[in-house]
Amino acid sequence: MKYLVVMLFLTFSLSLLSQNKIESFHFKSVAISPGLFLGQNTGGFSLGAETGFAYKNNLFTISATLGGELNVLGGDSESFSAVSLLYGRSLLLNKNLTLDTFLGAGYFSYKYNSDYDNPGYERSNTVGFPVSIRLRYQLSDNFSLGIKGEEYFNSLKLLFNTGIVVQWNFKKRKR
Numbered sequence: 001m002k003y004l005v006v007m008l009f010l011t012f013s014l015s016l017l018s019q020n021k022i023e024s025f026h027f028k029s030v031a032i033s034p035g036l037f038l039g040q041n042t043g044g045f046s047l048g049a050e051t052g053f054a055y056k057n058n059l060f061t062i063s064a065t066l067g068g069e070l071n072v073l074g075g076d077s078e079s080f081s082a083v084s085l086l087y088g089r090s091l092l093l094n095k096n097l098t099l100d101t102f103l104g105a106g107y108f109s110y111k112y113n114s115d116y117d118n119p120g121y122e123r124s125n126t127v128g129f130p131v132s133i134r135l136r137y138q139l140s141d142n143f144s145l146g147i148k149g150e151e152y153f154n155s156l157k158l159l160f161n162t163g164i165v166v167q168w169n170f171k172k173r174k175r
Contacts, residue, residue, distance in 0.1 A: 027170055028052040028059065033148060035163015037067040042078050044069035046161050059088040061102060063130070065150075065161065078112045080159060082152060084130050098144070102132040108154045128154040134165050142169050 033048035046067030053060045063086055068079035084106030091099045108128030111121050131153070136146030150161040 025053065025055045028054040029167050029169045031165055031167035033065075033163050033165050035148070035161055037080070037159050037161045039078075039157050039159040042069060042157075044077075044079075046163065048161070048163075057089065059086075059090055059100065059102070061086040061088065061104075063104075063106070067159070067161065078110070080111070080152075080157070081109045082128055082130065083107045084128065086130065086132065088132075096138040098136045098138065098146075100132075100134040100136065102130070104130055106130065108152060108156065110156045124156050126155045128152050136165060136167060138169075141171070143167070144169060 029050075029052040031048075031050045031052070033046075033050070035046050035048070037044060037046045044067055046065055048063060048065040050061050050063045061084075063082070063084045065082045065084075066080070069077040084104045086102040086104030088100055088102030091101075093099055106128055107125065109123060109125045111123045113121055129152070130150055132148060132150040134146050134148040136144040138144045144165075144167045146165045146167070148161075148163060148165050152159045152161065
């Protein structure tokens with residue numbers, strides 16, 4: 001919950017900043033990304049949310065991602081959460097197809113069972129460095145759909161996250 005509050009605060013602050021007359025800095029998009037994550041001996045479902053801003057040809061994104069194993073028959077499950085600030089660029093491949101690449105830094109938290117003989121969960125936190133690539137198809141002026149691949153580099157557990165991206169794009173305001 002605290003990750004959501006931080007993300008909303010940063011989004012609100014940056015959207016107020018984007019209303020000032022700063023050269024071409026503007027609110028660009030919001031996106032959700034349901035998907036799957038894979039790690040060393042683990043895997044499960046993930047859900048990400050992003051808010052994007054643009055300045056000239058540069059993209060800045062605030063991202064929050066949660067993921068966890070789904071154990072139907074019980075047993076230990078592992079989960080993670082990440083909040084990141086990303087820098088990226090966008091490459092228009094044709095009229096409707098766009099390739100976005102990002103890299104960044106952020107907070108990474110991982111929850112796991114530390115001892116199989118004495119069940120109990122332990123949470124570890126560290127700095128993470130996500131690298132992300134997306135291929136999006138522009139379905140309308142404001143809506144795009146695509147796929148993404150994302151790797152979280154950190155000292156706890158390397159995770160690969162993949163899934164679909166549902167993105168709502170905002171037009172730059174005319175002055």
